Amino acid sequence: MKKNNLKQQVIKMKNSRFAIKNSGISALTGIVFALAAACGPGDGKNNPGTTMALEVETALPVFEKITEWDEYSGRFEASNRVEVRARVSGFLEKVNFTDGEPVKKGQVLFVIDQRPFKIALDQAKANYAQALATLKTARENYGRVRSLQETGAVSAEEYDRREQALAHAEASAQLAQAQVDQAALDLEFTRVKAPISGLVSRHKVNEGNLIDGGSANSTLLTTIVATSPIHFYFTGSESDYLKYVRLAKAGKRGEARSEDLPVYIKLSDENEFLHEARLDFVDNEIDGHSGTIENRAILPNEDHLLEPGMFGKARLIGSDEHDAIMIPDNIIGTNQSLRYVYALGENDKVVSKNITLGPLHSNGLRIVKDGLSPKDKLITNNLQKIRPGMIVSANETNILPGKTDLAATK
Numbered sequence: 001m002k003k004n005n006l007k008q009q010v011i012k013m014k015n016s017r018f019a020i021k022n023s024g025i026s027a028l029t030g031i032v033f034a035l036a037a038a039c040g041p042g043d044g045k046n047n048p049g050t051t052m053a054l055e056v057e058t059a060l061p062v063f064e065k066i067t068e069w070d071e072y073s074g075r076f077e078a079s080n081r082v083e084v085r086a087r088v089s090g091f092l093e094k095v096n097f098t099d100g101e102p103v104k105k106g107q108v109l110f111v112i113d114q115r116p117f118k119i120a121l122d123q124a125k126a127n128y129a130q131a132l133a134t135l136k137t138a139r140e141n142y143g144r145v146r147s148l149q150e151t152g153a154v155s156a157e158e159y160d161r162r163e164q165a166l167a168h169a170e171a172s173a174q175l176a177q178a179q180v181d182q183a184a185l186d187l188e189f190t191r192v193k194a195p196i197s198g199l200v201s202r203h204k205v206n207e208g209n210l211i212d213g214g215s216a217n218s219t220l221l222t223t224i225v226a227t228s229p230i231h232f233y234f235t236g237s238e239s240d241y242l243k244y245v246r247l248a249k250a251g252k253r254g255e256a257r258s259e260d261l262p263v264y265i266k267l268s269d270e271n272e273f274l275h276e277a278r279l280d281f282v283d284n285e286i287d288g289h290s291g292t293i294e295n296r297a298i299l300p301n302e303d304h305l306l307e308p309g310m311f312g313k314a315r316l317i318g319s320d321e322h323d324a325i326m327i328p329d330n331i332i333g334t335n336q337s338l339r340y341v342y343a344l345g346e347n348d349k350v351v352s353k354n355i356t357l358g359p360l361h362s363n364g365l366r367i368v369k370d371g372l373s374p375k376d377k378l379i380t381n382n383l384q385k386i387r388p389g390m391i392v393s394a395n396e397t398n399i400l401p402g403k404t405d406l407a408a409t410k
Contacts, residue, residue: 053393057381058344062326062365062399063374069362070318072295074234078225078308079298080196085220086112086213087189092205099202103194103224110192110203110221112211117190121183128176131169138162138169189213198226225308230301232265232277234314235292243318252320256282256295263297264315267306273315275299275306315362324358325372326365328399331380332357342386344377350390363401 094111097103142162148154194200201223205211211219236244247253254261256279264273277299286293297314299306333340338354345351355371372378377394379386386392 053348053391054382054385055393055395056344056379056386057397058377058394059380059397059399061368061372061374061376061378062363062401063323064326065321066324066326066361066367067317067321068319068324068359068367069315070236070240070359071313071315072234072236073311073313074232076306076308076310076312077231077233078198078227079229079231080198080226081308082195082198082224083220084109084192084195084222084224085218086110086192086211087218088112088117088186088213089211090116090190090213092207092209092211095203095207097200097203099200101200103197103200105194105197107194108191109194109200112190112192112213114187114190117183117187121180121187124176124179124183128173128180131173131176135166135169135173138166142166192221194224196224196226198224200224227304227306227308228301229298230306230308232263232297232299232312232314233294234297235287235290235294238286238291238293240318241286241293247320253317261316265297265299265312266315267310267312273313275312277314279316318359324361325368325374326361326363326399326401327368327372327378328364328380329360329366331378331383332366333383341372342379342383342388344379344392344394348391348394350379350386350388350392352388365399365401 090112092110093113096108096111103109142165145154145159145162149156149159203222205219205221211221213219244253244256248255260278260280263277263279265275265277266273267275277297279295280298281296283294327341331341332355333342333352339357340352340354343351343353353371353376356369358367358369361367377396378399379392379394380397380399
């Protein structure tokens with residue numbers, strides 16, 4: 001009897017523990033269901049009991065009338081450049097300028113030792129005087145025989161001899177005169193003058209050196225460059241050339257070779273295209289090796305800011321005025337050869353739109369040729385976190401144009 005009572009007590013203790021445990025679980029479950037009922041059904045956005053929708057920013061593309069501009073890198077060159085060389089050989093006696101200073105056309109830059117040339121001129125003048133004396137004698141002799149020939153008092157042979165002597169004396173006098181002129185010219189060439197106005201370089205030969213002159217291998221003495229006006233050279237592709245020609249034929253752009261189209265240039269340390277030039281030359285053929293054609297713009301450079309050899313970027317009109325859709329480059333995605341953007345579709349779902357891109361505009365935005373409308377709401381952030389079909393929470397913003405270097409990103 002005692003054993004049976006003991007077993008019954010143990011069984012009662014176990015049942016009581018199980019009941020307490022179950023009652024605790026039931027109470028916990030009731031609390032959870034009560035909280036769920038208080039929260040209500042999930043809405044996908046504000047309910048903390050469900051997954052929150054990703055917040056993104058959306059903006060309409062920029063849509064406005066624009067004129068497209070093309071940009072090219074190029075280099076400034078002097079409008080005139082001369083290598084100064086002597087026309088006669090001799091010892092350099094004097095340098096008459098300061099290196100790097102402006103010089104005027106006709107200014108004497110170098111003087112070659114003139115003494116040998118003065119002697120040569122004196123000799124030529126003496127020879128000319130002898131030739132004139134001989135010519136005078138020949139004329140007098142010929143005059144005598146001519147009067148005698150009419151009376152038959154002189155033979156025909158004597159007449160012919162004196163006539164030939166006169167012709168020889170006249171030729172000798174002409175030769176002597178030419179020698180005088182040549183000697184005088186050589187003496188003048190000992191004063192090496194500036195052939196153009198401009199900035200002179202340093203003198204490349206010091207006084208006292210023997211220089212060669214009058215040939216293709218003559219000694220280079222210095223150089224002069226004319227920088228007002230100054231030229232800016234740049235090259236364009238064959239496709240660009242064809243585009244400009246077709247626009248000109250359609251009346252949407254001026255003719256490059258005849259209408260002095262405006263060109264705007266900026267320097268390496270400038271943010272704006274501050275220097276206005278005119279397109280004054282387009283080459284007559286496409287380079288067979290590079291497939292490009294050379295162009296030249298000319299600008300006044302009255303303040304001599306621009307120097308030959310400087311780099312710059314030129315901007316010129318690349319289209320007529322037209323409506324364009326523009327977006328920033330950083331929201332454009334790439335899928336192999338396709339370009340796309342994410343946009344906000346119906347019910348706040350993300351959609352992908354394939355687009356055809358155009359050139360970069362001067363405001364820093366990319367022109368979109370096809371695939372978008374002005375009313376498309378483009379997603380501009382969290383692009384790595386979204387996929388087509390996702391539901392997002394959108395906040396509207398605006399696309400702000402910027403500025404860019406087209407020549408570097410074209």
